[in-house]
Amino acid sequence: MRLLFTFIVLSSIHLAHGQNYLLPLWKDQVPNQQKTKEVESRDTTDAVRIAYVQNPTIEVYLPGKSQATGQAVVICPGGGYSILAYDKEGTDIAKLLNGQGIAGIVLKYRLPKSQSNIVPHQSALMDAQQAMKLVRANADKWNIDPDKVGVIGFSAGGHLASTLGTHFDDESRPDFMALIYPVISMDTEITHMGSRKNLIGETPTEELVRLYSNELQVQVNTPPTFILHMMDDQVVPVENSLRFYEALRKADVPTEMHLYPAGGHGFGLAIGRGHLASWTDRLIEWLQHLD
Known part of the structure; x- marks a missing residue:
């Protein structure tokens, strides 16, 4: 009886905090496949790392209805366009957002190094655009305002997020974007070469290099942007964020950037990392004050 009571209580707590859904991204045939x-691989040794994604999905984390702000964020985990750091830069972030009344939608997107891609560099962006459309299509059901759907990305996921924010149609344009230690440019002087090679190959054309150098793709309708980077990042140089910030500023796009002197790369929530862990407070404050 005590075990049954405990189960009922825990179930009630889960329902009070919201619901989770796992949905296929594409209803029928996956495009460009x-x-x-x-086969997809999933390493859970010390964290959840996913590779060779075959069936892209969104994992939806919803806050309790009474707590919902109407905002939703599509989350793009990083991993150099080779793997997805699915919990550290995905589900952990969704749970953080839920605690602030914000829906978190974790995107399991296809990776360009997979042989299942027809045109390798196209699949991740296709999946991100479809995720935005799918969230808006379910806005009423999920207590989401379709005009408050943004994107956050980490490292190579930040490149995907910034690509979504600069390469969009009316239905897939994010209302805001947050870029956390992001890859932005394909310029060999500052890019993360692993991400570049995985996305556009060893010897890309100048056209592809320019297309995915997102500091060159900023327009006046690029969405409001939050940027976070570490000055001592040895994996993705801070110049990625600096160049993007300058392009946003020139286009009069509302932008907030935070540069920390130290912290490195790939720290996720930065729990136990002193004042670095406060970066999530800056993000939440920014989200709360968006128009």
């Missing part, structure tokens, strides 16, 4: 013998 060919049949191969590849």
Whole structure:
């Protein structure tokens, strides 16, 4: 009886805090995909790392209805366009947002190094655009304002997020974006070479380099942007964020940037990392004061 009571109480607590959904991104055939013998891999040794994504999904974390602000954020985990740091830069972030009444939608997007892609560099952006459309299509059901749907991305996921924020149609444009230690440019002087090679290959054309150098793609309708980077980042140089900030400023796009002197790369929530852990407070404050 005591075990049954405990189960009922825990179930009630879960429902009070909201609901989770796992949905396929594409209803029928996944675009830009060919049949191969590849299978998705998931390493859970010390964190959740996903590779060779075959069936892209969104994992939806909703706050309790009474707490919902109407905001929603599509979350793009990083991993150099090779793997997805699915919990550290995905589900952990969704849970943080839920605590502030914000829906968190974790995107499991296809990675360009997979042989299942027909045109490797196109799949991740296709998935991100579809995620935005799917969230807005379910806005009423999920207590989301369709005009308050943004994107956050980490590292290579930050590149995907900034690509979404600069390469969009009317239905897939994010209302805001947050870029956390992001890859922005394909310029060999400042890019993360692993991400560049995985996305556009060893010897890309100048057209592809320019297309995915998102500091060159900023327009006046690029959404309001939050940027966070560490000055001592040895993986993705801070110049990525600096160049993007300057492009946003020139286009009069509302932008807030935070540069920390130290902290490195890939720290996720930065729990136990002193004042670095306060970066999430800055993000939440920014989200709360968006128009």
